Amino acid sequence: MSTNNPTLLQQYETIANITSSMLQQAQLNAWDEVFTLSERYIEAVDCLRTMDTLNSSDREARRELLSRILEDDAQIRHLATPELKRLDKLLGNMRRQQNILQTYYPNTASHL
Numbered sequence: 088m089s090t091n092n093p094t095l096l097q098q099y100e101t102i103a104n105i106t107s108s109m110l111q112q113a114q115l116n117a118w119d120e121v122f123t124l125s126e127r128y129i130e131a132v133d134c135l136r137t138m139d140t141l142n143s144s145d146r147e148a149r150r151e152l153l154s155r156i157l158e159d160d161a162q163i164r165h166l167a168t169p170e171l172k173r174l175d176k177l178l179g180n181m182r183r184q185q186n187i188l189q190t191y192y193p194n195t196a197s198h199l
Contacts (some may be wrong), residue, residue: 095138096145099152102131106159113166121163 093101105128112120141149 093134094145095135095141096148096152098131098134098138099149099156102128102135103152103155103159105131106156106163110159110163110166113163116170118167118170121167 105124109121109124109128112118112124
């Protein structure tokens, strides 16, 4: 393995740092940034599949990192719930408006 490639434990640290940043952005209500970071998170997790297994001395460190990652994830989900409800309500309103337009103006509603 080349020295430029991160170890498995370093990759878990990277993932933990990303989820920590995602949580900070969620707390600031910066959902666009959370989304951008989530793409980095997915890429970092995908990299785990190609990496070697941990040695026994690194397993405890990984356990701590996984706990951090899961804690951050739970907090992000908690913070995202009101935003997701707001978006769901907005989409519901848009669907109702589109249905009304289709009912009363069937030829123009398809252009929306």
